[in-house]
Amino acid sequence: MKPIRSIFASLPAGFIYSVIVLAAMSGCGTSQANQSGGPQVASLPVLKVSTLPATTYREFSATLEGRVNVEIRPQVEGILDKIFVDEGAYVKAGQPLFKINDRIYSEQLSNARATLLAAKANLEKAQVEVDRITPLVNNNVVSDVQLKTAQSTYQAAKAAVAQAEAQVGNANINVGYTLISAPVSGYIGRIPYKTGALVGRSEPQPLTLLSDVNEVYAYFSMSEADFLKFKNQTSGNSIAEKVKQLPPVELQLADKSIYTEKGRIETMEGQFDKTMGAISFRASFPNPQGLLRSGNTGKIRIPEQFAQAIVIPTEATFELQDKVMVFVVADSNKVSGIPITIAGKSGNYYFVEKGVKPGQRIVYSGLDRLRDGAVIAPQQISLDSLLKVKPL
Structure with a gap:
């Protein structure tokens, strides 16, 4: 066996240099790992899921029309x-x-009146002829055929008068138009x-459109899923009764402001629109100041009351494949992403229908640095402290 020194002597100088550099880097890495004591654990704020009484709103796009819209033609x-x-x-x-x-129609009226006068004159003439022939027939001086002819002429003259009167009435109507x-x-x-x-x-x-906007109608549509939810959750034996049981609704205008007057949902269509898969409703709003006009757009907001709603800040959620997710912290401080079902939203908060339960812990911020199975150092914060800064 050759001595180690002789082995190194036979190797190229570049190879020996590379080995030395790799050994130094390995030593440094081992030294740093030993000094850090393992991988770093992220310190992130954690929020305990809790419930609160709350009101949320279901929103539907709406178009506004005056109570009466008349095309003036x-x-x-x-x-x-x-x-x-x-x-x-x-x-x-x-x-x-x-x-x-109205010059043409005034002339037509004058012509109709002249025709009526002529027809009345012919009627009087026919009446005179009947009156003349009647005693002659009674005394057998002339044949009754002449009387029947005179009477027919009288009836024709009478019809001509009625026709002329109708023409006068029609001409009067046209002048009025x-x-x-x-x-x-x-x-x-x-x-x-x-x-x-x-x-x-x-x-x-049309010449113009005349709108009566003392009261305005807001037309909006519900999808089939929203309609079934309304039907199942609203009390009443019929759809008409359920509509009457709906609470007063709000109107959010195009600038995101809320209209001062409350409205009521009054009617709904009898069937779904097959092309849209939706059914239309109509809400009525008083408009004493005339602030709303036909053609305005907005959103109908139907309130929903929750006695105890699970409230989660929107900052504590993220979206993955069209699902809203949160990172839940287990007892071992290991996080896992789970989907949640949103029942509504108010400001910066979601109201959760299912997915998390009261008492569970979720990560509030720093979600972009997390993956399933990651271990964190939780820093507990309270929902009350957040509500003081960002109320519902």
């Missing part, structure tokens, strides 16, 4: 002579809105036509 064709109102103005029922040139008045009180919408425009019943656009 002309009933006769003609030149738009006058526009008495401006867009956005509030008008009362019966107030004039538009005037169509040239002045368009508000059928209800409300706000004027956009007016696409200007003075001098030719308007008529065949035009695709």
Whole structure:
């Protein structure tokens, strides 16, 4: 056997250098591991799951319409002579809105009246003829055929008078249609036509849209799952009774503010929309200040009361494959991710239906550094301290 020195002497110098470097690195790593005493344990805040009485809201997108929305359309064709109102103005029922040139219809009325006068004159003439022939027939001077002819002429003249009267009435109606008045009180919408425009019943656009918004309707839809939940959780023997039992609802406007007046859900459609898989409801809101207008959008918020709800901060959750998860801390301080079912949300807090139980511990923050099976050094915090900073 060769001595160790002779063996090293026969090796290349580069190889010997590499061995020395590797040995030094191994020694350093062993030294550092010994100094640290093993892998580092993360120190993270931990929250004990607890219950609180709470109110949460189910939210549904809604569109608003006035209680009455009337398309103002002309009933006769003609030149738009006058526009008495401006867009956005509030008008009362019966107030004039538009005037169509009535010259043609006034002439038609005059012609109908002249026709009526002529028909009445013919009727009087026919009556005179009947009165003249009747005694002659009674005295057998002339044949009764002449009387029957005179009577037929009288009946025809009478029918002509009735027809002429109808023509006068129709002409009067057309003249009346040239002045368009508000059928209800409300706000004027956009007016696409200007003075001098030719308007008529065949035009695709109405003259304007008149909205009565003293009360507004909010239309929203529930999915089949939400509808079944409503049906199962609301008391009542019929759907109509269940709708009446629903509490007053809130309206969240487009700027996230809550409308000051509460509303009531009044009606629902009789069947589901097959294409959408949803069924529509209608809620009614008073609008005494006229703040809401047709075409507004928002969200209907239906409140749900919880006597004792499991409350978890949203910061203590994370999403994985469309599931909301939390890290639960076991007695050995080992964490495991479990999914939870959300019953509702209020601000920065979730109300949990199932997944965790009161008394369990969950990691509050630092979730991005955790994996299933990791061991942590828990730092206990209380839900009360969080509620003081971020209330429900």
